[in-house]
Amino acid sequence: MVADAPLRLSDTNACVDAVIERVGKNITLGLPLGLGKPVRFVNALYQRAKDDPSINLHIVTALSLLAPRGSSSLEKRFMGPFAERLYGRIPELAYARDVSANRLPDNVKVSEFFFKAGSFLNNVDQQRNYVCTNYTHAVRDLMALGVNVIGQMIAPGDGSGQVSLSSNPDLSLDLLPLMREREAEGTPVAVIGELNENLPFMGQHAAIAETSFDVLLEHQPSDYPLFSAPQMAVSPADHLIGFYASTLLRDGGTLQVGIGSLGAALVHSTIMRHKQNDDWNAVFDRLRVADRFPVATEDGGTEPFREGLYGCSEMMVDGFYYLLDAGVLTRVVYDHAGLQTLINQGDISQQVSLDTLDVLRREKLIDSPMRARDVRWLTRFGIFRDTVEFKGGRLRVGEQSLDADLDNADSREAIRTLALGDRLTGGVVMHGGFYVGPESFYQALRDLSDEDRQRICMTSVNYINHLYDHAFGTQRLKAAQRVHSRFINSAMMYTLSGAAVSDGLDDGRVVSGVGGQYNFVAMAHELPDARSILTLRSTRQSGGEAVSNIVFSYGHCTIPRHLRDIVVTEYGIADLRGQPDEQVYLRLIRIADSRFQQDLLKQAQKAGKVAPDFTLPADWCNNTPDAVRQAVTRTGDEELFPAFPFGRDFTDEELTLGKALQTLKAATSTRRGKLVTLWQALREKDEDGRYAALLQRMGLENPRGLKARLDRRLVIHGLRKLDTPSDTGSKET
Incomplete structure (x- = not known):
C-alpha cells in the first residue's frame, strides 16, 4: 500500500531503481496525454530498458509531442533554428523520437490511443499498436492492458502537502484509485510524480495529496520549460468557418472547442462579436447569414455576451483564456444541481438576499429553523459569510447569537445584516480535462489571480465528456450546467449521407484518433437545446489538385450518419438534424466548393436521393476560394480577420x-x-x-x-x- 509519505528522490536512475524494486522488470507504463509526461523519468526508464534487454517495457499513452524537424533538406533548414528557439531547452522524449525513426528495441513497445494528426500514417509499428478507444474509455482500456506504473509531471505545492495534476487530471483522477485497488488485490504498482516548477499550479479537482504518489522526483535545477504548441496561421477559409460557427453560439450557453486554426478562428470571431459587435454584425449582414442559414438566428445569436459563456471542454485550449480575458467566459456554474437549476430559471441571482433564502426554503434545499447542514451548505456557496457557525441550535457570528428561524421577522433582519454574504461564491467558468498551448498561454496560467485560478476547474475527462458519471456528479447536475451547449469539433471529410470522417482513412490507417469527438456529438443529441457542430474546410490539396472534403461516400466513418447535426464550411452552415435524406444531401452540396457541386449532385441523383429534375440555384454556385478572400477583405478593416489573431511564434x-x-x-x-x-x-x-x-x-x-x-x-x-x-x-x- 502507499506509504504515509512518498519517497523523495532527486536522481532519475534512483527513481528507476525504485520502480523496478516495486514492480519488477515487466513494466506497463501509463503516461498522460500530451503535456504531462514526466520527461526526465521516462527517458531514464527507457534508457534502462535499452541497456537491459531483460526489461519488458510497454508504454501506453497518447499524443507524444516532439519538436518538428522537417523531412526534406529545405524543411530541415527552415525548422532547425525555429525548433531550437522554441524547444532547445526542453529534453526530448527519447522513446517518441525512436518511434518516429522506427528504431525501438525489441523489448519496448509503444501504444497510443491518439496520434498527432497524420504523424504515423506510414509507421507500420504504430499503426499495429494503436489502441482505438473513446477518451472516456481510455482508463478502462489502460487497466485492461495491465498498467502497473503511472508517471506524471506535476506542479509543486506551497508546502501544505498538496501537488497539482495541473495539465492532466483528465485520466489520472480516475486511474489513481483503480491503481490502488489493483495494489490492494496483490498486484505491485508504482505511481511516480515528477515535480516541475514551470507547470502552473491549478487547484480545484487537480490539487491532490502528495501521498497519492509512491515516489516524487524532485530536482529543481533540471526543471525544463513546457512543450509549447506554436500559434498557426488562420487562413481566410478558416476565418469564415470560425465566423459562421460564432453565429451559432447562444448567450448564456456552453462551449466546447478543439485545438488548431479552426478553433482559433472561432474564438477570434466570438471575441469580435462581443467587443466589436457592429463590425461583427456588418459581416453577418454582408454574408446574408440570417436569410441563407436560418439556424443561426433560431439557435444562435448576434448580440454581445451579456450573460457570458461557460467552457466545458476536454481540452482547455488557449482560446479559453482569451475568452476569459475578453469578458466572454463569465457564466458561472455550481456543483449542485438544485442550486444551478434555480439560477438557470432566474429564481435566484448571483446577488444574495433574503429572497435567496426564501427560494431555497421553498425548494426544500434548506429548512427553517436552519440546521447545521444548512449552514454548512449556505457557507459553501457564499450565501452565508464564512464567519457564520451553527452552535446550540443557533447561528453564531462572532459574539452575536441569532435565531435560525426564517419565519421570525427579527431573526430575518439580523440574518440579513450579520450573516448574509454579498454574492454566490465557489462557482467555475471553465471545466477542462487537459491543456496544451503556446508558452504565452502557460505564462498566463501562472500569472492568474487566485480568484481567476479558482474559477477554472481542471478535472476528469469523464466528468466533461460523459453525462453518466458516478465519481463526480450526476446527469442532472451536468445537464443543469450545460445549457445551450455548442460542441464544436473538426472533421477531415463529410459524406452526403451525414457521416463524419475525423480519425482515419478507408484503407484502415489511423490519422489521429477518436478522442472525445464521438462523446460530444452523442451528448449534443442527449442534452436539451444542445447542438453538435462539425467544422471542415471544403477542400484539400492532393497531388497538386484541389479535392472536395464533402464526398458522396467513404469507406470509414468516425461519426455515423444517424448523429448528423450541424456542419460548417467556409461556404456556410448545413443544419441536418431531423431532416430527410434529400434535404441532408442538398444542404451539404450547398456548402461544398462549386468546383465539385455538380458532380456531387449527379451522384446523389443517380442514387435516387435527390429528384432528377433538381438544378443548382444560382446563389449556391459562387462557392470559390476567390469569394472567400473577398468575404474577409471587404470589411473596411484589413485587420478584422488577421492571419495571427493571438500572436505568433514565427518571425x-x-x-x-x-x-x-x-x-x-x-x-x-x-x-x-x-x-x-x-x-x-x-x-x-x-x-x-x-x-x-x-x-x-x-x-x-x-x-x-x-x-x-x-x-x-x-x-x-x-x-x-x-x-x-x-x-x-x-x-x-
Missing part, C-alpha cells in the same frame, strides 16, 4: 520563407511539377542580393556542395514566385 522572415516553401511543395506535388520546378530553379540567381537575409536564415548564403547550391536556387525560385502577382493572387495565406 517575419520565417513567415515569408514558409510561404515560399509551401509554394514549392505545391508546385512539386506531381512528377511533372518537380521536373518543371527544378528546370526553372536551375536558372535562378539573386544577383542584386534581394533575398540575402532570407537565404542567410536558411543557411544558404554560401552553399557548399551540389545539394546546398540546388537548395539555394529552389528557395530563390520560391521567393520569386511569391513576388509574382499572378501567383500571389491565386494563393490563400
Whole structure:
C-alpha cells in the first residue's frame, strides 16, 4: 500500500531503481496525454530498458509531442533554428523520437490511443499498436492492458502537502484509485510524480495529496520549460468557418472547442462579436447569414455576451483564456444541481438576499429553523459569510447569537445584516480535462489571480465528456450546467449521407484518433437545446489538385450518419438534424466548393436521393476560394480577420520563407511539377542580393556542395514566385 509519505528522490536512475524494486522488470507504463509526461523519468526508464534487454517495457499513452524537424533538406533548414528557439531547452522524449525513426528495441513497445494528426500514417509499428478507444474509455482500456506504473509531471505545492495534476487530471483522477485497488488485490504498482516548477499550479479537482504518489522526483535545477504548441496561421477559409460557427453560439450557453486554426478562428470571431459587435454584425449582414442559414438566428445569436459563456471542454485550449480575458467566459456554474437549476430559471441571482433564502426554503434545499447542514451548505456557496457557525441550535457570528428561524421577522433582519454574504461564491467558468498551448498561454496560467485560478476547474475527462458519471456528479447536475451547449469539433471529410470522417482513412490507417469527438456529438443529441457542430474546410490539396472534403461516400466513418447535426464550411452552415435524406444531401452540396457541386449532385441523383429534375440555384454556385478572400477583405478593416489573431511564434522572415516553401511543395506535388520546378530553379540567381537575409536564415548564403547550391536556387525560385502577382493572387495565406 502507499506509504504515509512518498519517497523523495532527486536522481532519475534512483527513481528507476525504485520502480523496478516495486514492480519488477515487466513494466506497463501509463503516461498522460500530451503535456504531462514526466520527461526526465521516462527517458531514464527507457534508457534502462535499452541497456537491459531483460526489461519488458510497454508504454501506453497518447499524443507524444516532439519538436518538428522537417523531412526534406529545405524543411530541415527552415525548422532547425525555429525548433531550437522554441524547444532547445526542453529534453526530448527519447522513446517518441525512436518511434518516429522506427528504431525501438525489441523489448519496448509503444501504444497510443491518439496520434498527432497524420504523424504515423506510414509507421507500420504504430499503426499495429494503436489502441482505438473513446477518451472516456481510455482508463478502462489502460487497466485492461495491465498498467502497473503511472508517471506524471506535476506542479509543486506551497508546502501544505498538496501537488497539482495541473495539465492532466483528465485520466489520472480516475486511474489513481483503480491503481490502488489493483495494489490492494496483490498486484505491485508504482505511481511516480515528477515535480516541475514551470507547470502552473491549478487547484480545484487537480490539487491532490502528495501521498497519492509512491515516489516524487524532485530536482529543481533540471526543471525544463513546457512543450509549447506554436500559434498557426488562420487562413481566410478558416476565418469564415470560425465566423459562421460564432453565429451559432447562444448567450448564456456552453462551449466546447478543439485545438488548431479552426478553433482559433472561432474564438477570434466570438471575441469580435462581443467587443466589436457592429463590425461583427456588418459581416453577418454582408454574408446574408440570417436569410441563407436560418439556424443561426433560431439557435444562435448576434448580440454581445451579456450573460457570458461557460467552457466545458476536454481540452482547455488557449482560446479559453482569451475568452476569459475578453469578458466572454463569465457564466458561472455550481456543483449542485438544485442550486444551478434555480439560477438557470432566474429564481435566484448571483446577488444574495433574503429572497435567496426564501427560494431555497421553498425548494426544500434548506429548512427553517436552519440546521447545521444548512449552514454548512449556505457557507459553501457564499450565501452565508464564512464567519457564520451553527452552535446550540443557533447561528453564531462572532459574539452575536441569532435565531435560525426564517419565519421570525427579527431573526430575518439580523440574518440579513450579520450573516448574509454579498454574492454566490465557489462557482467555475471553465471545466477542462487537459491543456496544451503556446508558452504565452502557460505564462498566463501562472500569472492568474487566485480568484481567476479558482474559477477554472481542471478535472476528469469523464466528468466533461460523459453525462453518466458516478465519481463526480450526476446527469442532472451536468445537464443543469450545460445549457445551450455548442460542441464544436473538426472533421477531415463529410459524406452526403451525414457521416463524419475525423480519425482515419478507408484503407484502415489511423490519422489521429477518436478522442472525445464521438462523446460530444452523442451528448449534443442527449442534452436539451444542445447542438453538435462539425467544422471542415471544403477542400484539400492532393497531388497538386484541389479535392472536395464533402464526398458522396467513404469507406470509414468516425461519426455515423444517424448523429448528423450541424456542419460548417467556409461556404456556410448545413443544419441536418431531423431532416430527410434529400434535404441532408442538398444542404451539404450547398456548402461544398462549386468546383465539385455538380458532380456531387449527379451522384446523389443517380442514387435516387435527390429528384432528377433538381438544378443548382444560382446563389449556391459562387462557392470559390476567390469569394472567400473577398468575404474577409471587404470589411473596411484589413485587420478584422488577421492571419495571427493571438500572436505568433514565427518571425517575419520565417513567415515569408514558409510561404515560399509551401509554394514549392505545391508546385512539386506531381512528377511533372518537380521536373518543371527544378528546370526553372536551375536558372535562378539573386544577383542584386534581394533575398540575402532570407537565404542567410536558411543557411544558404554560401552553399557548399551540389545539394546546398540546388537548395539555394529552389528557395530563390520560391521567393520569386511569391513576388509574382499572378501567383500571389491565386494563393490563400
